[in-house]
Amino acid sequence: MSLRFYDTARAEVRPFEPIEPGKAGLYYCGATVQGMPHVGHVRSAIAFDQLTRWLEARGLRVTVVRNVTDIDDKILAKSEDSFRDGAVDADPAIVPDEPWWALAYRFEQEFHRAYAALGVRRPTYEPRATGHIPEMHALIALLIDRGHAYPAPDGSGDVYFDVRSWPAYGSLTRQDIDDMQAAPDADPRGKRDPRDFALWKGAKDTDPVTASWSSPWGAGRPGWHLECSSMVTKYLGAEFDIHGGGLDLRFPHHENEMAQSQAAGHAFARFWMHNGMVTYGGEKMSKSIGNTVSPQEMIDAAGPRVVRYYLGQAHYRSVLDYRETSLQEAGAAVARIDGFIGKASARVGAPAPRPVAAADLPPAFADAMDDDLNVPQALAVLHTTVRSGNTALASGNDTAVEAALAAVVAMTGVLGLDDAGSPSTTSGGAAVSRTLEALIGDRIAERADARAARDWARADAIRDALAAAGVALEDSADGAGWSLTDG
Numbered sequence: 434m435s436l437r438f439y440d441t442a443r444a445e446v447r448p449f450e451p452i453e454p455g456k457a458g459l460y461y462c463g464a465t466v467q468g469m470p471h472v473g474h475v476r477s478a479i480a481f482d483q484l485t486r487w488l489e490a491r492g493l494r495v496t497v498v499r500n501v502t503d504i505d506d507k508i509l510a511k512s513e514d515s516f517r518d519g520a521v522d523a524d525p526a527i528v529p530d531e532p533w534w535a536l537a538y539r540f541e542q543e544f545h546r547a548y549a550a551l552g553v554r555r556p557t558y559e560p561r562a563t564g565h566i567p568e569m570h571a572l573i574a575l576l577i578d579r580g581h582a583y584p585a586p587d588g589s590g591d592v593y594f595d596v597r598s599w600p601a602y603g604s605l606t607r608q609d610i611d612d613m614q615a616a617p618d619a620d621p622r623g624k625r626d627p628r629d630f631a632l633w634k635g636a637k638d639t640d641p642v643t644a645s646w647s648s649p650w651g652a653g654r655p656g657w658h659l660e661c662s663s664m665v666t667k668y669l670g671a672e673f674d675i676h677g678g679g680l681d682l683r684f685p686h687h688e689n690e691m692a693q694s695q696a697a698g699h700a701f702a703r704f705w706m707h708n709g710m711v712t713y714g715g716e717k718m719s720k721s722i723g724n725t726v727s728p729q730e731m732i733d734a735a736g737p738r739v740v741r742y743y744l745g746q747a748h749y750r751s752v753l754d755y756r757e758t759s760l761q762e763a764g765a766a767v768a769r770i771d772g773f774i775g776k777a778s779a780r781v782g783a784p785a786p787r788p789v790a791a792a793d794l795p796p797a798f799a800d801a802m803d804d805d806l807n808v809p810q811a812l813a814v815l816h817t818t819v820r821s822g823n824t825a826l827a828s829g830n831d832t833a834v835e836a837a838l839a840a841v842v843a844m845t846g847v848l849g850l851d852d853a854g855s856p857s858t859t860s861g862g863a864a865v866s867r868t869l870e871a872l873i874g875d876r877i878a879e880r881a882d883a884r885a886a887r888d889w890a891r892a893d894a895i896r897d898a899l900a901a902a903g904v905a906l907e908d909s910a911d912g913a914g915w916s917l918t919d920g
Contacts, residue, residue, distance in 0.1 A: 435803050436491060438675075439750060441683065441705040442605050442691075446805050449704065451674050457493045458669040459485060460702070461677035462661060462686070463559070465502040466540040467511055469526070470547045472711045472718065472744070472755070475728045477679045478553045479741065479849070480708040480749040480806075484677070485554070486847050487802045490791045497556040498668045500661055501544075503537040504563050504654055509644055512536050533644055534563075547728045550737045551744070552852030560664045562655060566646050568663040569655045572697060573632050573648075581696040582632055585623025590635020590651025593619065594658075594689065596628050599696045605705065606684045616685065618656060630689050631656035658689035666699060676702035680709055680750075708749045715754060726755060735760040737854035742767050745848060749806055766816070770845065773819045773826075775915045776907075777838040779874050781831050784839045793843045808848070815844045873904055877913050880906075 436449040451457045461481045464474055481497075488495045512533035514520050520527045528539070548555075573592055576582035581598045585591040596602045596610060603610050615627030619634055636645035636652040645652045655663075665673065671694075678687060687705065694701040710717070713724040731740045743763035747753045791799045795818060801810035822837030845851050876895055883891035896906055899915070906913050 435800075436488075437803060437805055438704055438706060439805050440703075441707050442702075444607070449674075451493060452672060452703065455492070455494060457488050457495045457675070458498075458673035459488075459495060459675045459677065460498045460500075460661070460665045460669055460673065461675075462679070462682055463499040463501050464541075464544050465505050465507065465657075466537045466544060467505060467507040468540060470544045470728055472726065472728055472731070473679055473681075474544065475547055475551055475553070476711050476744045476753060477677075477708050478548055479551060479745045481677050481706075482553045482849055483745055483749070483808060483847075484675075484706070484806055486789075486849060487806060490789050490794070490802075490847050492790065496558075496669065498558045498560070498665060499556040500664050501541055501559060501561045502657065502660060503534070503541065503561045504644060505657065508537050509533050509640065512641075533641060550732055550854060551728070551741045552737070552849045552854070554849075554852070558668050560668065562660040562664070565660070565664050565667065566648075566655065568667055569633075569659050570648055572659065572663050572666075572693070573650075575697050576632065576693060579696065579698070581693070583625070584650045585620075585635070587623045588651075589620060589623055590633070590648075590653045591619050591623055591631055592633040592650050593624055593629040594632055594693050594696075595625060596630070596692070597626055599692050601695065602692045603688065605688045605691050608684070608688075630658060630685065632659045632693070658686055658693065661686075662690050662694045662697075662699075662701075665701075666694070671698075672700035673702060675704045675706055677706045677708070680707045683707060706749075709747075709752045711744075712752055712754045714756060718755075731760060735764050738850060739764045739767050741850055741853035745808060746812060748809055766812075767850070769816065770819055770841065770850075772915075773822050774838065774841060774845075775873070776826055777822055777834050777841075779877060779913070779915070780826065781835045781838060783874075784842050789843045789846045793839070794847065795840055795844075798840075798844055798847075802847070811844070811848070815841065815848075818844070873899065873915055877906070877915065880913065 437446050438449050439446045459481065461477070464470065485495050485497055511527070512531055514524075515527050515529060515531040515536070521529055528536070531539075573582060576594065577584070577592070580595075582592055582594050585593065603613065610628060613628050615621065616630040619631035621627055632655070633648060633650055634653050634656055635650070636654070645654055665676070676687070691701060712718065713726065716722075716724060718725045728740065731743070735743075739760060740763075743759055744753065746763065795814050798811050798814040801807040801814065804810075818837050818840050822834055822841065825833035825837060876899060880892050880895040883895065899906060904915050906915050
């Protein structure tokens with residue numbers, strides 16, 4: 434295997450070999466479900482979905498874990514807002530008198546809908562923070578026993594990680610501890626050092642009773658960083674292959690995760706992989722300056738297949754800049770791919786559905802994906818294959834058409850394009866696409882029969898029916914091809 438990935442911890446691209454031959458364990462940070470998903474969330478999910486698909490194409494059985502943070506300061510604050518008079522008028526997204534757990538669940542479902550629409554497959558496990566309190570208590574106790582954590586002496590119930598007790602603290606982001614800002618996640622009164630971060634947050638009088646759990650250190654709730662360390666260890670073990678997430682999570686979240694896990698004696702992640710941010714016209718997206726665009730707005734404008742292509746087309750580590758023409762450009766690229774698939778399928782028949790393996794793909798595509806998931810280069814191979822397939826269609830070389838079609842379908846499957854917008858993103862997306870091709874092909878054959886019988890009214894009715902369904906026909910000397918007229 435020639436896989437190579439960039440490891441943030443070592444700041445280099447290095448060979449990837451799984452801990453256990455034939456298997457791989459991937460954990461990537463999911464959402465804090467305090468609001469609707471934004472573009473950064475879905476870009477990250479698509480990047481790690483592409484990684485999963487490629488590891489599988491390389492013959493690995495991948496266990497994917499993506500957490501849900503369903504208890505958090507912001508979740509509690511938004512729930513509290515829902516009980517204020519006039520809150521709904523101020524923010525239509527607020528549901529009146531909504532308990533924090535109901536709010537978290539409501540937005541969790543919104544994330545599931547966005548992921549499914551864009552072809553992000555469900556992870557093997559999707560644990561919630563609130564379901565793993567005993568594991569968190571065990572990790573805190575272990576850190577206290579090993580001298581890396583301490584309860585606040587003021588009796589608040591807070592427990593902190595002692596950053597100066599761990600000499601490697603700051604190594605993930607290559608920072609000196611004395612240059613770091615104070616950790617803002619808990620009351621500083623009980624801290625030995627302002628940079629110590631909360632493992633357990635003692636309950637406050639203003640907190641809902643349902644938002645605290647008993648513990649050896651007092652009633653309270655978990656700190657954000659503790660959640661991931663506890664859950665990944667449960668599902669993937671003390672050492673696993675890859676930890677992923679957005680670039681904005683490197684510090685403090687991933688730095689703190691790594692420190693507390695390694696201080697507990699866990700080897701933790703062998704690779705740290707981080708995807709880049711999404712900007713708008715070169716600027717950070719921000720509601721305050723009005724330059725945000727939501728995943729649903731993108732889907733409404735261009736369709737899920739085009740949005741999947743757009744958000745997945747750049748190298749995962751690069752910044753993806755959104756412009757007003759971005760979706761149109763992505764739509765044109767998808768139309769070229771789909772146009773060839775439609776014409777080629779009508780000529781030689783759609784390929785039989787089967788799992789994609791690296792051996793089914795052009796070597797240049799596989800080399801690009803092996804090289805730190807170089808999707809831009811892989812897409813270049815895909816479009817080159819589409820062009821050569823169209824040349825073969827024009828020249829009547831059906832053998833070359835069949836080979837190009839099989840390669841294109843395999844490449845779109847690895848990139849997840851076949852599953853975007855499909856009813857099921859776990860197994861049936863490509864099959865749905867092929868079923869669509871077969872049904873349209875049957876209608877085209879009916880039209881050809883009508884034209885041969887000089888039944889022009891029937892032929893025109895079939896063309897009009899397909900056009901009404903968003904299918905454009907293109908007549909040529911070799912017969913009719915088709916393409917979709919919208920995303």
